[in-house]
Amino acid sequence: MIDRKAFRTDFDAMQTALSRRGEGVVDAGSAWSRAKALDVRQRELKGELEVLQSERNRVSKVIGQKKGSGADASEEMALMGEVSRQVKGLDATAKEAETEFSNILLEIPNLPHDSVPDGSDEAANVELRKWGTPREDEVPAHWDIGEALGILDFEAGATLAGSRFSVLRGMGARLERALMQLMLDMHADKHGYEEVWVPAIANRKTMTGTGQLPKFEDDLYKLEGEELFLIPTAEVPVTNLYQDQILDGAALPIKHCAYTPCFRREAGSAGRDVRGMIRQHQFDKVELVQLVQPEHALSALHDLTAHAEAVLQALELPYRVVDLCAGDIGFSAQKTFDLEVWLPSQGIYREISSCSSFGQFQGRRANIRFRGEDGKPVAVATLNGSGLAIGRTLVAVLENGWQADGSVKIPVALQSYLGGREIIANA
RNA sequence: GGAGAGAUGGCUGAGUGGCCGAAAGCGCGCCCCUGCUAAGGGUGUAUAGGGCAACCUAUCGAGGGUUCGAAUCCCUCUCUCUCCGCCA
Incomplete structure (x- = not known):
């Protein structure tokens, strides 16, 4: 707040x-x-x-x-x-x-940072840089690729739970797991994040600490008869690990990575991305979270964004980085960089990661403080970003690695996680 | 799910109606002494709000109650621990 x-x-x-x-x-x-x-x-x-x-x-x-x-x-x-x-x-x-x-x-959004570009919607977002060379040929949509290979099953997802759920089979399921592992390994081993494993259910106070409540209750799944919610992102439990604490200033920065499932009702997006895995009620994500001293928030945001980018680079997926404008950043955010991956079937860049600094906004809400130079408690600055959304990454791997014979080339960095396989093809 | 115990400042831990925002210890800050040494002495050290100085107010898991007055008594809730049951 x-x-x-x-x-x-x-x-x-x-x-x-x-x-x-x-x-x-x-x-x-x-x-x-x-x-x-x-x-x-x-x-x-x-x-x-x-x-x-x-x-x-x-x-x-x-x-x-x-x-x-x-x-x-x-x-x-x-x-x-x-x-x-x-x-x-x-x-x-x-x-x-x-x-x-x-x-x-609690209902007043965060102040945009001075460096955030002016603008009312995504049209005003500023492209900062591009990486990789997008393929320009005709590529089928990932649902066609995946169903042809027998690794994606949307019908089964609909049967079991409803629309916006999916089932992965065989190499699809294994690919999901491989991506999760690759990402966690990179962040834990190379980028200095301590891995944590946290509940996928959070109470009202925790949801309020990071800003999901009270304003966005309609976007959350709430458990019947209990004041508990399914988390929409690991940001919620991981940041709130430190709620109501006064940290030692020397302990900062604190950096965590975590895999969690994420649950979103997608209340306002009826009709959008109805096919495929782009917009699901349940999806997997590896999240990066940092708690830093306020004056380091912006530089930490650049670091964290680079850590998420490193995953896309390792997977050889073309992407661009976008500086969101004041009208497009989220409620709690002070500044946000989106990473958008190239989806050749649609011929556009699609959001695959959102990296934000929240300044002290969440630190004040969740009451997370540290002792400054003078010994007085000061609200920490928090940051987080997807590193990355796994479902969308899987989509990008399928489409960008698709070959005319229907098989999919596996990026080198992922091969060791898939038993050394170099392609996914029909058995 | 049943029975019992507990929740106090950065930490450990006293405190059962007023002089308690809270003993003591640890940790930490500052000062001093000293040199025969893995130390000694002094002093300070919760958080938030208001004045923004003296000082005032609130907070001893949360909420309610009793009382002129509650960390201390009563009720409700939450969480933790132990035992039993159950279970992956």
Whole structure:
């Protein structure tokens, strides 16, 4: 969430930054526009309450002393009975006001970093660089390639669970596992990330810490009768590993990689990518997470993005890096680089990784702090990025490695994970 | 799922109604002494909010209650540990 202190001292500057996200973010009726009055009211009530509490504490002390020495304190006690009633009433009101303000703060998105390009939608995103040479020939869609090879089975997925689920068979399943292993090995061995294995279910507090709640509950799968949710990304459990902790400054940066399944309801994307594995309700992902000192957030973002890129390079998949504009970055993000892989069947680059810095936004929400130079706790900056989305990577491997005879060439880096095989072909 | 025990500051751990934001130890910061040494002495050290200085307020797992007053008593919930059951 945004910084409470800065909210009062730098209101105008924050509003200017937020307004870059687009229409509606700071307009009348928005969380932002309602927050100011709630803050004022909340602080006024608290001030009044503190005066009363101070009086109660003072006289209570006197009563204690009088009683201790055997003196009569009934006059003070009668007086305090009334004060206590007032405190109780005002305390409830003040708490309500504070909760209301806190809740509205949770609905205000992060401030885009100054370096984020202007723009309202993806059309304004800025391509930073390209890697590799996209093939230009006609390539079938991955669902045709995969079904012909007998390694992708969308019908079975639909039967078992519904649309947007799939089944992998044989070398398809093995390819999924190989990609997972290759990615984890690269990040753990070469890029300095400690591997962690975490729950795929998280509670409300954890979901709030990274920003999925309270605003995006409709995008999540919620367990019947329980305040638990399936995670949409490993970012949630891995970042929250440190919730409510004060870390030693020397322990930073903390870098974790994790494989998890991810679950998304895809509520707002009816009709989009209905075929194939591009947009599934359940998919696998290897995620990179970093906790760093705030001043290192941007340089860490470049590092983390490079780590994700290294996977695409190892797999010889052409891609480009895009600097998302202010209108296209996510709710919690301060700055985001998307990696888009070349999909020859569609002749376009498709998102395969999203690498973001959140500044101290999540650090404040999840209450993750470290001790700075002066010994005072400071909210950490957090980052994360897909390294990579495995399903989409599998799609890219199939399409980019497809050969006219229907077989698929396996990138060299992956071969050792597939028993030394160089191609996937019909048995 | 059943029975019992517990949840206190960066950590360990006292504290059963007022003088407790909390003893002691560890760790850490600063200062001092000393040279025969894997040390000694002093002092400081929770978090958040407000004034932004003195100081005030809140917080002893969370929420509610009793009381003039609660870390301490009562209720509910969560989590941890032990035993039993069950299970991959």
